[in-house]
Structures are given as C-alpha cells and as structure tokens.
Amino acid sequence: MEPVIRVEGGAYPWGVANVDTDVIIPAHWLKTVTRNGLGKRAFETVRAVPGNIFDDPRHTGSPILIAGDNFGCGSSREHAAWALADMGIKAVIAPGFSDIFSGNAFKNGIVTVVLPQAAVDRLLEVAATDPITIDLETMHVTTAFQDRFGFALDPFRRACLMQGLDEIGLTLARDAQISKYEAGVAEHRPWLHREMVNAGTVVESTWRA
Amino acid sequence: MASRPLTLYEKIWAAHVVERRDDGTCLLYIDRHLVHEVTSPQAFAGLRAAGRKVRRPDLTLAVPDHNLPTSARVDAAGRLLPVADAESAAQLDALRRNTADFGIDYIDAAAPEQGIVHVVGPEQGFTLPGTTLVCGDSHTSAHGALGALAFGIGTSEVEHVLATQTLLLTPSKTMEVRVDGTLGFGVSAKDVILAIIGKIGAAGGTGHVIEYTGEVIRALSIEGRLTIANMSIEGGARAGLVAPDETTFAYVAGRPMAPKGADWAQAVDWWRTLGTDPAAAFDKRVMLDATHIAPTLTWGTSPEDVVPITGHVPDPESFADPAKRAAARKSLDYMGLSAGTAMQDVGVDYVFIGSCTNSRIEDLRAAARVAADRHVANGVRALVVPGSGLVKRQAEAEGLDRVFIDAGFEWREPGCSMCLAMNPDKVPPGARCASTSNRNFVGRQGPGARTHLVSPAMAAAAAITGRLTDVRELIGGGVS
Numbered sequence: 263m264e265p266v267i268r269v270e271g272g273a274y275p276w277g278v279a280n281v282d283t284d285v286i287i288p289a290h291w292l293k294t295v296t297r298n299g300l301g302k303r304a305f306e307t308v309r310a311v312p313g314n315i316f317d318d319p320r321h322t323g324s325p326i327l328i329a330g331d332n333f334g335c336g337s338s339r340e341h342a343a344w345a346l347a348d349m350g351i352k353a354v355i356a357p358g359f360s361d362i363f364s365g366n367a368f369k370n371g372i373v374t375v376v377l378p379q380a381a382v383d384r385l386l387e388v389a390a391t392d393p394i395t396i397d398l399e400t401m402h403v404t405t406a407f408q409d410r411f412g413f414a415l416d417p418f419r420r421a422c423l424m425q426g427l428d429e430i431g432l433t434l435a436r437d438a439q440i441s442k443y444e445a446g447v448a449e450h451r452p453w454l455h456r457e458m459v460n461a462g463t464v465v466e467s468t469w470r471a
Numbered sequence: 472m473a474s475r476p477l478t479l480y481e482k483i484w485a486a487h488v489v490e491r492r493d494d495g496t497c498l499l500y501i502d503r504h505l506v507h508e509v510t511s512p513q514a515f516a517g518l519r520a521a522g523r524k525v526r527r528p529d530l531t532l533a534v535p536d537h538n539l540p541t542s543a544r545v546d547a548a549g550r551l552l553p554v555a556d557a558e559s560a561a562q563l564d565a566l567r568r569n570t571a572d573f574g575i576d577y578i579d580a581a582a583p584e585q586g587i588v589h590v591v592g593p594e595q596g597f598t599l600p601g602t603t604l605v606c607g608d609s610h611t612s613a614h615g616a617l618g619a620l621a622f623g624i625g626t627s628e629v630e631h632v633l634a635t636q637t638l639l640l641t642p643s644k645t646m647e648v649r650v651d652g653t654l655g656f657g658v659s660a661k662d663v664i665l666a667i668i669g670k671i672g673a674a675g676g677t678g679h680v681i682e683y684t685g686e687v688i689r690a691l692s693i694e695g696r697l698t699i700a701n702m703s704i705e706g707g708a709r710a711g712l713v714a715p716d717e718t719t720f721a722y723v724a725g726r727p728m729a730p731k732g733a734d735w736a737q738a739v740d741w742w743r744t745l746g747t748d749p750a751a752a753f754d755k756r757v758m759l760d761a762t763h764i765a766p767t768l769t770w771g772t773s774p775e776d777v778v779p780i781t782g783h784v785p786d787p788e789s790f791a792d793p794a795k796r797a798a799a800r801k802s803l804d805y806m807g808l809s810a811g812t813a814m815q816d817v818g819v820d821y822v823f824i825g826s827c828t829n830s831r832i833e834d835l836r837a838a839a840r841v842a843a844d845r846h847v848a849n850g851v852r853a854l855v856v857p858g859s860g861l862v863k864r865q866a867e868a869e870g871l872d873r874v875f876i877d878a879g880f881e882w883r884e885p886g887c888s889m890c891l892a893m894n895p896d897k898v899p900p901g902a903r904c905a906s907t908s909n910r911n912f913v914g915r916q917g918p919g920a921r922t923h924l925v926s927p928a929m930a931a932a933a934a935i936t937g938r939l940t941d942v943r944e945l946i947g948g949g950v951s
C-alpha cells in the first residue's frame with residue numbers, strides 16, 4: 263500500500279451522524295468481483311437527491327470526508343471501505359466510528375480521525391471553502407486559519423499507515439518465522455503435505471469420469 | 472512438571488502458533504484453505520495489485536457453489552451450459568481464471584466432485600483432524616466435526632491466508648456442550664443442534680469455540696456431527712469441534728486427498744492425542760439430555776426460535792424480556808403466524824432438502840425413507856439438492872433418486888441452491904418453506920420468504936402432507 267504521511271486537500275463537509283454501511287454502499291452492489299468501481303455506487307441514496315454534497319463541483323474528488331458520530335455502523339461489509347477508497351477518499355474525520363468499519367478502513371489505507379464534536383464542527387465550517395491537512399507525523403489536523411487539533415491513532419496502525427505496510431505486508435515480513443514453522447511441520451506432521459490434482463489447469467467443461 | 476491439562480481447542484491452537492505477541496495475539500498457521508466464488512474475487516485482485524503470490528497453493532482448494540444454478544450443467548455433448556445471470560457468471564468465471572492464474576486446485580462446475588465447499592472438503596479428505604481450516608464463509612464451522620479448528624473469515628483475511636498461509640488471531644474462550652442420553656425415534660442430529668441453539672440462544676456461544684461431547688455426539692456418524700458443527704455459528708460460536716475418534720478415522724481413511732501409507736499411521740497416532748484432557752477446564756459448560764428432544768423446528772426468524780413439532784407458535788407476550796417480546800411480534804408478523812397455532816396446522820408451499828447442513832448421503836436416505844411410496848402434496852414444490860456430485864451419484868446408485876422423483880420431488884444438481892437467494896432457486900415472497908438449511912433470517916431464501924428449519928426426515932414429511940408434520944406419525948412407532 264501507498265504510505266500515508268499527510269492527507270491534504272478538500273473535504274466533503276457532510277457532518278451526518280450514524281451513517282451505516284448500507285448508506286455507504288447498498289447491498290445490491292455486493293455481487294461484484296473487484297474492489298474497484300464501487301466509488302460510482304457509493305452513497306447512492308444520498309446522491310439521488312439533487313444538490314447533494316458528493317456531486318457538488320466544489321467538493322467532488324476531495325480526499326477527506328467529514329462525518330458525524332458513529333460513522334460506518336451496521337453490517338461488516340468491507341465493500342464500504344472499498345467504495346470510499348475507490349471514490350478517492352483517503353481519510354474520514356468524525357467524532358466516532360464503528361469498530362469494524364475503522365478496522366476495514368485501516369486495512370484499505372484509509373485514515374479514520376476521531377475528533378471532538380466541536381473540532382469537527384469547526385472543520386465543517388472551514389471545509390466549505392478551504393482545504394484541510396491531516397498530518398500523521400505530528401498527529402494534528404490543521405487549516406490555513408491557525409486551527410490545530412491533535413488526534414490519536416493506535417500506534418500499530420499509525421506505523422502501518424506511515425510505512426505503507428498493510429497487514430499482509432507485515433506478515434510477509436515474518437517470512438523467516440513462517441518458513442521455520444513450515445519446516446517443523448514437514449518434519450513432525452509430514453501428512454499435512456498434499457499432492458495437487460489439477461493445479462492451474464482449468465478443467466474443461468466435460469465430465470471427468 | 473506435568474503440563475497443564477488442555478482442551479482439544481487449546482491443543483490444536485498450540486500446534487499452529489507461528490509467533491505469539493506480547494498482547495496474546497498469535498500468528499496462526501492455516502493448514503487448509505477452501506475457496507469459493509463469492510468471497511474470493513477481491514482477494515485475488517488484491518494479490519494481483521500488490522504483485523503477490525499464493526504462498527501454498529497445495530493447501531488451497533477451490534470449488535464454486537453459491538451462485539451455480541442447480542439445473543443441468545452440461546448439454547448433451549458434454550459442454551458446460553452458460554449461467555444466465557450475468558453477475559453470477561462473472562463471479563464463476565473469475566474463480567476459474569483466478570485459480571488457473573495462481574495455480575490452485577479447482578473443481579469445475581461439471582466435475583462429479585463439485586459440490587458445496589463444506590461437503591466437498593470432508594468428502595475429498597481435504598479436511599483433516601487437528602488441522603486449522605478456513606474459508607470465506609461462516610459455515611466453515613462444519614469441518615469441526617472431524618476435529619479440525621475451522622472457521623469463516625472475511626475477504627481481507629482470505630487474501631491474507633492466500634499470501635501468507637497465516638492469520639493474526641486472539642484465542643477464543645472454550646465452551647463444552649455435552650449431549651447425553653439417547654436419541655428418540657425420528658430424532659436426528661439436526662433436531663439436537665436446533666435444541667442446543669434453542670437452549671443457549673443465538674448469541675450463546677459468542678466469543679467461544681464449542682466442543683460437543685457426550686454419548687449422543689460419540690454415537691453420531693460424521694454426517695450427523697457435520698450437521699451439528701455446521702450450525703455452531705447459529706449459536707454465536709465461531710467454531711465447533713468434535714474430538715476425532717475411530718468414527719472419524721474410518722471416515723477419513725482412503726479419501727482422495729487424505730494421507731496414505733506411513734503418513735496415515737503417523738497422522739492417526741497424533742490425532743489420538745488431541746482429545747480434551749479429563750481434567751481440562753472449559754470457560755462455560757452446557758448439558759443436554761437428548762432423551763427429551765423431540766423432532767424440532769423453528770417458528771421465527773432467528774435459529775433460536777425453536778419449538779418441538781408437537782408444540783405451538785409461542786405468544787410474544789409470554790416473553791419476559793421486552794426486546795424479545797418485540798422481536799417475537801415482528802417475527803410472527805413476517806412469518807404470517809399467530810400465537811397459539813399448533814405447528815402441525817401450518818401449511819407449507821416449498822420444501823428444500825439440501826445445504827451444507829443436510830445434503831449428505833445419510834440425510835438423503837432419511838428423507839427417502841419418508842418419501843418412499845408416497846407423493847408430494849398438491850401445490851407443494853419440493854427440491855432435493857445433493858451436497859455434491861459424489862453424493863448425487865451415491866444416491867443414484869442406491870435408487871434414492873427414483874424414490875424422490877416417483878414421489879414428485881425435483882432431483883437437482885449440487886450447490887447451495889435454496890439455502891440463500893443467490894442463484895435461481897428462491898422461495899417467492901410470502902411463500903412458506905420447510906428447509907433443511909441453517910438460516911431462517913428474514914429474506915434468506917428470497918425476499919419475503921418464510922423459513923422453518925427442520926431435519927431431512929421432517930422436511931420430507933412436510934412435503935408429503937403439505938403441512939409441518941411430526942415425522943414419527945409417518946414412519947410409525949412412537950418409542951424406539
């Protein structure tokens with residue numbers, strides 16, 4: 263994943279509370295084979311209303327979303343994070359997030375910034391016209407108007423985001439330990455080895471027997 | 472110093488720890504990974520995007536099941552028939568392409584070994600005792616029937632396992648569900664697990680891994696144990712286990728992907744050491760006397776909403792908990808039932824015999840015994856969907872297909888079918904279905920569909936009479 267040190271730019275000044283994952287990406291878009299392309303479907307019901315914030319040319323394409331409390335509640339679908347990432351969102355600022363959503367967001371390189379409601383309200387005001395900066399080095403959200411709000415992140419997640427390490431990347435870095443474990447298994451539980459049957463060959467559409 | 476007595480779960484866990492972190496989180500090695508079309512495409516796309524490989528293709532097996540229509544798969548010339556729904560077809564194609572690209576064993580839609588992942592794994596000997604096994608599907612808990620620590624995972628975790636063959640996990644609590652006594656006449660594993668969920672509740676196992684013990688579990692075949700472990704997730708537990716024993720070894724021996732020769736002997740030696748030590752402690756224990764379990768079914772929209780077939784639709788007002796009361800009122804409204812109605816007075820429109828809970832040969836035999844020389848009631852559509860092509864062939868060799876077809880059941884190709892509304896087999900809005908599957912959630916079998924979870928014999932009985940029926944009345948006897 264791309265390292266995230268700073269997220270800088272426009273923000274959707276939305277501020278709505280209790281946005282559930284069904285609002286972020288409706289269930290009928292889940293029968294898909296990629297993580298990509300869901301951005302077009304994100305916030306479908308919100309976007310059905312003319313004059314909505316997501317289609318407002320002043321905000322379209324912004325890397326930051328400012329939302330209300332309890333963002334991402336509801337089902338655990340990872341599609342919600344995929345949809346935000348696909349529409350170019352790199353950070354969400356809110357007074358609170360559902361745990362599952364922030365986990366999914368993190369796995370997809372999206373920063374979730376928790377700030378007190380008063381700070382969020384101020385940022386909503388700024389974002390109407392001006393950009394916002396989220397800095398993971400200093401752990402502050404700043405604006406061109408001397409606003410400066412500190413925030414916290416789980417140190418592990420922060421390190422992963424800043425170094426562009428996804429969980430898979432991190433585990434891959436433990437390759438030596440995994441290989442050592444595998445060598446032990448090969449010695450002590452050799453039966454776990456399995457002969458492959460038709461690896462990598464598409465069995466053509468005929469009855470095999 | 473003697474080592475601390477351990478449960479089966481703790482022994483399997485300990486044997487798979489690659490690394491333990493200070494906070495207790497472990498990097499756990501995964502021995503077996505089953506892949507199907509619905510939860511894997513984004514995982515493979517993720518690997519591609521990051522230029523990563525599948526670490527152990529040999530420990531991975533893919534088979535399509537959820538989206539596949541259960542109509543004929545090939546034409547007269549043996550060519551695969553196209554899948555009409557474009558999105559389903561795309562997901563199925565993606566699995567075929569992804570497994571080819573990443574070098575993974577893949578069982579094609581038209582192969583006789585094809586079937587529901589949770590039927591195929593044990594049947595092929597891919598599922599083994601003492602292994603860790605995962606799949607992007609919550610009913611992966613089924614494989615615990617063979618003494619494998621098996622659980623469902625999300626798409627990011629599917630990708631993590633493909634790339635690293637490990638998962639980062641924190642240990643669960645342990646729970647013993649002990650079933651003693653003897654099963655009454657006409658009572659099956661399905662009735663036992665429904666009774667267990669009725670007792671512990673749909674969240675009763677949350678945070679726990681269940682081990683099923685007791686003489687009833689010991690006496691069950693692997694098919695029956697699979698039915699029980701399968702529904703662990705409906706009781707809130709992430710996994711369910713049955714300690715491997717002679718029944719397990721006899722089942723696994725000789726299966727195509729099972730260990731052979733010296734490997735086999737060594738494996739069995741190790742598997743014999745896995746059982747929970749007599750002095751080991753569980754965090755939670757529940758006991759049931761199976762002697763009192765009647766053929767059981769659900770009346771509402773949660774798997775904990777169970778009642779004996781001789782019972783009545785409960786009165787929501789009889790629940791002490793206001794939240795339960797409100798839920799029950801909503802359930803009855805959705806189910807189109809009124810309090811106090813005898814369960815046996817409730818008519819059915821559909822009967823589904825299938826799903827990873829109840830689509831193995833024993834299930835089909837039990838249903839066929841009831842259906843033999845009878846006929847499906849007027850106005851009822853009844854489907855029998857074998858769990859795999861091999862189950863289907865076995866059933867055909869035993870003449871069960873004739874029994875079903877002569878009785879007016881549809882005899883279909885293997886797949887998830889009417890268990891979930893993802894392929895063409897759906898229950899229409901407002902229609903009522905006696906189903907051998909595992910979830911009676913709102914809309915699970917189709918928008919507005921009404922589901923009663925039952926055993927295969929009970930499903931067949933409902934098909935014959937056109938209403939929910941005490942199967943004991945059809946097969947005679949009262950006490951065994």
Ligand code: SF4
Nearest residue numbers: 610826827887890891
């Ligand atoms: S049969 Fe039903 S529960 Fe089992 S894997 Fe298929 S959809 Fe899931």
